[in-house]
Amino acid sequence: MFWSKDYIVERLSKIPRTLEDISIEVFEGVSPTNDFLQKAGLSSENCIDASYVCRDSHTNAGIEQVGMEKELMYPYVDDSISNEFAVQSTQYQLMLPYEILDNNIRKEYRIFQPEELKARFPIAYKQITEIKQQSESEKQEFVSADYRFENESFLRYINTPKIIVTNNSRLQASYDPTGKHVFANGVGVVLGDPTLYLYVTAVLNSSIARAFPEIWSREGVQSRGKLNSQMLKRFPIAFPKKETTEKVISTISRYLIYLNRQKQMARAYAIPGYQELIDFYKRISDLLILDTYITNELDPKLLDVLAENITASDGGFEYSADINLLIGLQEIKKNILSSPDFGDCRFSNKFTNILATLKNSTVW
Numbered sequence: 001m002f003w004s005k006d007y008i009v010e011r012l013s014k015i016p017r018t019l020e021d022i023s024i025e026v027f028e029g030v031s032p033t034n035d036f037l038q039k040a041g042l043s044s045e046n047c048i049d050a051s052y053v054c055r056d057s058h059t060n061a062g063i064e065q066v067g068m069e070k071e072l073m074y075p076y077v078d079d080s081i082s083n084e085f086a087v088q089s090t091q092y093q094l095m096l097p098y099e100i101l102d103n104n105i106r107k108e109y110r111i112f113q114p115e116e117l118k119a120r121f122p123i124a125y126k127q128i129t130e131i132k133q134q135s136e137s138e139k140q141e142f143v144s145a146d147y148r149f150e151n152e153s154f155l156r157y158i159n160t161p162k163i164i165v166t167n168n169s170r171l172q173a174s175y176d177p178t179g180k181h182v183f184a185n186g187v188g189v190v191l192g193d194p195t196l197y198l199y200v201t202a203v204l205n206s207s208i209a210r211a212f213p214e215i216w217s218r219e220g221v222q223s224r225g226k227l228n229s230q231m232l233k234r235f236p237i238a239f240p241k242k243e244t245t246e247k248v249i250s251t252i253s254r255y256l257i258y259l260n261r262q263k264q265m266a267r268a269y270a271i272p273g274y275q276e277l278i279d280f281y282k283r284i285s286d287l288l289i290l291d292t293y294i295t296n297e298l299d300p301k302l303l304d305v306l307a308e309n310i311t312a313s314d315g316g317f318e319y320s321a322d323i324n325l326l327i328g329l330q331e332i333k334k335n336i337l338s339s340p341d342f343g344d345c346r347f348s349n350k351f352t353n354i355l356a357t358l359k360n361s362t363v364w
Contacts (some may be wrong), residue, residue: 005211009270011294012208013215015236019200022237024105024190026229028152029077029164029183030094033061043362069121072096074158075182079166083174084205085246085253086260086318087164087181094182097147100158105190108157111144154188163189163201167227171212172202175257177319186231198250203237205282206289212236240292244307251310252285255329257318262326280333284310299345 020026074096075089082088101108118125128147132140149155160179166172166186175197191197202260203209216231240246256278263274284306291298309332315327336342 004206006227008294009214009218012211012236013219015167015238015293017237018301019189019237020233021234022192022196022200023233024192025157025188026190026233027188028151028229029151029186029188030149031151031184053141056142068095068125068127072124074180074182077164077166077174077181077186077187079183082172083164083166084172084260085201085256086258086264087172087176088260088264090179095156096125096155097121097150098155098362100155103159105160106156107158107160109152109158111148113144114142131268137282154182157188157190158182160190161194161197163191163197163204164277165189165227165232171204171209173201175201175253177316185226187227187229189232198253199239199246202235202249202256202285203289204235204255207286208290208293209235211318231248235281236293238293240288241296242303244291245288245303245334248303248306248310249285249288251312252281254312254318255281255310256285258320258325261319262321262323265321275302277326277329277333281329284336295348297348299347301341302345305339305345 005134020338058075072095073093075084075087076092076094077087078092081090097112099112100110101110110118114125117128130141132142132146135340157179159178161175162179163182164174164183164186165188166174166183189200212235215236216234221231221232221234240249259274259278263278287298287302288306
């Protein structure tokens with residue numbers, strides 16, 4: 001049969017398990033426009049560490065370096081830049097005048113009261129009081145409500161590992177293993193099973209994910225232009241029948257985290273090779289994910305070659321700055337392509353038809 005785009009979308013929409021089913025929480029980030037601290041134009045006076053900056057989210061003007069107590073500063077993820085597999089922070093830091101009270105997955109937190117803020121974090125206190133004075137014609141009592149975030153729900157998962165999903169021209173998912181990043185115009189995903197983070201990150205970045213905005217639109221979930229938590233909760237999740245396939249996809253996800261991080265850091269040095277490897281490993285991951293979601297008909301020889309070559313140690317190499325690991329990933333690619341069994345692999349007619357449909361669709 002001919003697998004049309006509509007038929008593929010229909011098949012995908014009938015997958016019963018969704019991202020909500022395997023998640024502890026799917027939630028939206030901090031508002032980029034409505035929160036007082038986000039809009040602070042901070043002075044560079046009395047700097048103790050000029051590497052921290054804040055921004056005016058309305059005008060993007062008047063950005064100045066500021067020395068701020070490090071305990072209150074968190075790296076900020078901007079959806080205007082690519083965040084695929086690896087978190088790429090902007091130059092901005094966001095001030096959170098809150099205390100995180102425990103180390104559980106879901107955190108308890110409290111806001112610092114003005115007296116405590118003044119005693120423990122005098123520079124932050126000074127900046128906030130200056131902003132308040134500038135914004136009001138009459139002097140009023142300084143209270144915590146002046147700098148409390150309108151929506152504090154994202155604070156429950158500060159310092160909790162999560163996937164951060166942003167939506168530019170398509171979904172882009174990055175894994176934040178420490179959970180320290182603050183994000184806006186995006187959605188955070190905290191999974192119930194921590195072993196699934198790498199697999200789910202790969203699925204959210206796969207080519208097949210481009211079909212899901214159409215699913216959301218048909219089902220009336222997409223209520224506004226940008227991505228929201230309700231839309232992402234509906235994302236269908238399918239897992240490979242073979243554990244080895246899931247392991248290969250998860251390992252490729254680790255490769256892509258490393259490669260994307262290295263590509264970000266290497267821009268200033270013009271080191272070649274990253275994008276070529278990223279494209280190669282993404283194509284393999286896409287094939288495996290497409291097979292998992294729709295066909296289950298990949299040539300077993302292909303799976304054997306991949307399982308034999310795509311391996312990784314238990315250590316966190318994906319967060320290493322060792323450029324020599326690039327050579328290792330190049331060798332793995334070379335070994336896969338030179339394997340006789342890889343050259344003998346064949347795609348079924350159905351699989352080839354689906355690949356052609358996805359490639360030729362103007363939507364995907």
